[in-house]
Amino acid sequence: MGFTQTEFLILAIIPKVSAVLSTAGSVWILVEVFTDRKKVTNVYHRLLTAMSIYDILESSWNFASNWALPVGTPNTWYTFGTQATCTAQGFFLQFGVGIPIYNGCLALYYLLIVRYGIRDERMKKWIEPSMHLFAFVVAFGTAIAGVPLDLYNPDDVPMCWIKNNPIGCTETWQSTPENPANCVRGDNSSLYRFAFYLSWVWGSIFSAIVATVLLYLTVRGLEKKTTRYTNPSRSSIRAGWSKNKDTEQPSSNFVSLEQQGTDRSESSEGYTQGSSTSGRQASSLVQSVRATLRKMVSRGEQDRNENPRSRQVFNQAVWYIAAFFLTHIFACIQQVIFFAGGTPPFWMIAIHMFCDPGQGFYNFLVYRRPRYIYIRNKNPELSRFQCLRLALRWSFRGPVDVTTGRDRKVTTINDAVADQEYDSFHDCDDDYQDKFDSEEESPPEEEQAPRNIEPTNSGRFG
Incomplete structure (x- = not known):
C-alpha cells in the first residue's frame, strides 16, 4: 500500500x-x-x-x-x-x-x-x-x-x-x-x-x-x-401489610386474627384449656406472619x-x-x-x-468518570469543566473545597465522612467486598437462637 x-x-x-x-x-x-x-x-x-x-x-x-x-x-x-x-x-x-x-x-x-x-x-x-x-x-x-x-x-x-x-x-x-x-x-x-x-x-x-x-x-x-418488593400496591395485596414512614402496622385481616386470639383467651373465667391452646396457636401464627412480613420488607430494602x-x-x-x-x-x-x-x-x-x-x-x-460524577452530583451549580478540573486535581492534591478552589484538609469528622462517601462511590467493587465481609461476620438468620414468646393475658396478643 x-x-x-x-x-x-x-x-x-x-x-x-x-x-x-x-x-x-x-x-x-x-x-x-x-x-x-x-x-x-x-x-x-x-x-x-x-x-x-x-x-x-x-x-x-x-x-x-x-x-x-x-x-x-x-x-x-x-x-x-x-x-x-x-x-x-x-x-x-x-x-x-x-x-x-x-x-x-x-x-x-x-x-x-x-x-x-x-x-x-x-x-x-x-x-x-x-x-x-x-x-x-x-x-x-x-x-x-x-x-x-x-x-x-x-x-x-x-x-x-x-x-x-x-x-x-x-x-x-x-x-x-x-x-x-x-x-x-x-x-x-x-x-x-x-x-x-x-x-x-x-x-x-x-x-x-x-x-x-x-x-x-x-x-x-x-x-x-x-x-x-418495593411496589406498594403489590406488597399490600400479597402480604396484607401496610407500611408507612414511621411505623409498620398489620392490615385489618391480621388485626382481626389477633383480636380473635385475644377474645378467646379473655372470654370468661371458665374458659377451657382447649380455647387457651387455640388462642396461643393463633398468637404464634400472628407472630410468624409478622416475622415473615418484616423479612420481606427488609429484603426489599x-x-x-x-x-x-x-x-x-x-x-x-x-x-x-x-x-x-x-x-x-x-x-x-x-x-x-x-x-x-x-x-x-x-x-x-x-x-x-x-x-x-x-x-x-x-x-x-x-x-476518572466516577470521581467526576460524584463532584457534579454534589455540586450541580458548577460547570462541567470545573467539575473535571476538580476531579483531576483530587488525584495528587487531595480533596478540594469547591467554594474556594483551595485544597481542603481533612480535619473534621464531616470532611472524613465526605471522603469516605466518595471512596464508597468510586470503588464500587470495594462496596461489594465490604458487603460480603459483613455477611460472613454476622451469623445467618437460621443460626440465631429463636426467641420464645409466651402469650400473656396482659399483652396485646392475649
Missing part, C-alpha cells in the same frame, strides 16, 4: 499524539494506585495496573512510529532505524496483545463480583494469578516467537510489526508451482498475524460481550426483584440499596469495554477488508492509527 509523502507524515504523526496521551493516562493510573495502600491490595486496581504497564510499553514504541523503520525503506520518509530497531518495535507492539486480554479479564472480574459474589480474597488465591499468568504467557510467548521467525518488518503503515518482506511477496501457504514463495523475511506472516494477534483480540471482544450481557441480565433481574451499587458497577464495566472497542474496532474492520482482498480508505487507516495507541488515555477517562 503506497502513500504520498503527506499521507505518510499524517500517519506517522497521529500515533505520536495518541501515544503521549495514552502514556500519560497510564502513568496517572499507576501513580494513583501505588500511592494508595488500599488500592494496591485490590484485585480491580491490580488488573488495571498491569494493563497500564503493558500500555506504557506499547505506547512508547507507538510514539517512535516511523523513526524505528530501517533507513532506506521504500516509500518512507524521516526514518532513522535499523532492522534491530524495527524488530524491537515489532516485539513490543506484539507484546501489547496482553492489553485486550486484560480487558477480557476485567470484564470477567466485574461479572464474578456482581453475578457470582466472589470476594477479593478468593480471587487473590488463584483467579487473579491465573489472569496475570495467562496474559503474560500469551503476550511474551507470541512476541518472542516472532523474533526467530523474522516476522517483524516494515508494515503498510509507518510501523514495524508482523509483515512479510518485501511487502506483497508470495507466502508459502499461498504459493503454487507457477508462483513459488519468494518472501525474504516474514514468510506466512498473514497467518501468524491472525494466530498471534487477531484471534486473541477477537476472542477478548467476544468474551467481553458475553460477560457484559450476563452482567446486564444480573442487574436487570435485581432491578425487577427490587420493584417487586436490601435489594433497593444493592440495586444502585450494581448499576454503578455495570455502568463502569460498560465504559471500560467501550474504551476497548474504540481501540480495536477500526483495526478489526481494516483486517476484514484486507482478508476480502480490498483496500481500506485512507480516513479509516488514519482513525485506526489514532485510536489504536490510545487505550491508556481512554482507561484513564473511564477511571
Whole structure:
C-alpha cells in the first residue's frame, strides 16, 4: 500500500499524539494506585495496573512510529532505524496483545463480583494469578516467537510489526508451482498475524460481550426483584401489610386474627384449656406472619440499596469495554477488508492509527468518570469543566473545597465522612467486598437462637 509523502507524515504523526496521551493516562493510573495502600491490595486496581504497564510499553514504541523503520525503506520518509530497531518495535507492539486480554479479564472480574459474589480474597488465591499468568504467557510467548521467525518488518503503515518482506511477496501457504514463495523475511506472516494477534483480540471482544450481557441480565433481574418488593400496591395485596414512614402496622385481616386470639383467651373465667391452646396457636401464627412480613420488607430494602451499587458497577464495566472497542474496532474492520482482498480508505487507516495507541488515555477517562460524577452530583451549580478540573486535581492534591478552589484538609469528622462517601462511590467493587465481609461476620438468620414468646393475658396478643 503506497502513500504520498503527506499521507505518510499524517500517519506517522497521529500515533505520536495518541501515544503521549495514552502514556500519560497510564502513568496517572499507576501513580494513583501505588500511592494508595488500599488500592494496591485490590484485585480491580491490580488488573488495571498491569494493563497500564503493558500500555506504557506499547505506547512508547507507538510514539517512535516511523523513526524505528530501517533507513532506506521504500516509500518512507524521516526514518532513522535499523532492522534491530524495527524488530524491537515489532516485539513490543506484539507484546501489547496482553492489553485486550486484560480487558477480557476485567470484564470477567466485574461479572464474578456482581453475578457470582466472589470476594477479593478468593480471587487473590488463584483467579487473579491465573489472569496475570495467562496474559503474560500469551503476550511474551507470541512476541518472542516472532523474533526467530523474522516476522517483524516494515508494515503498510509507518510501523514495524508482523509483515512479510518485501511487502506483497508470495507466502508459502499461498504459493503454487507457477508462483513459488519468494518472501525474504516474514514468510506466512498473514497467518501468524491472525494466530498471534487477531484471534486473541477477537476472542477478548467476544468474551467481553458475553460477560457484559450476563452482567446486564444480573442487574436487570435485581432491578425487577427490587420493584417487586418495593411496589406498594403489590406488597399490600400479597402480604396484607401496610407500611408507612414511621411505623409498620398489620392490615385489618391480621388485626382481626389477633383480636380473635385475644377474645378467646379473655372470654370468661371458665374458659377451657382447649380455647387457651387455640388462642396461643393463633398468637404464634400472628407472630410468624409478622416475622415473615418484616423479612420481606427488609429484603426489599436490601435489594433497593444493592440495586444502585450494581448499576454503578455495570455502568463502569460498560465504559471500560467501550474504551476497548474504540481501540480495536477500526483495526478489526481494516483486517476484514484486507482478508476480502480490498483496500481500506485512507480516513479509516488514519482513525485506526489514532485510536489504536490510545487505550491508556481512554482507561484513564473511564477511571476518572466516577470521581467526576460524584463532584457534579454534589455540586450541580458548577460547570462541567470545573467539575473535571476538580476531579483531576483530587488525584495528587487531595480533596478540594469547591467554594474556594483551595485544597481542603481533612480535619473534621464531616470532611472524613465526605471522603469516605466518595471512596464508597468510586470503588464500587470495594462496596461489594465490604458487603460480603459483613455477611460472613454476622451469623445467618437460621443460626440465631429463636426467641420464645409466651402469650400473656396482659399483652396485646392475649
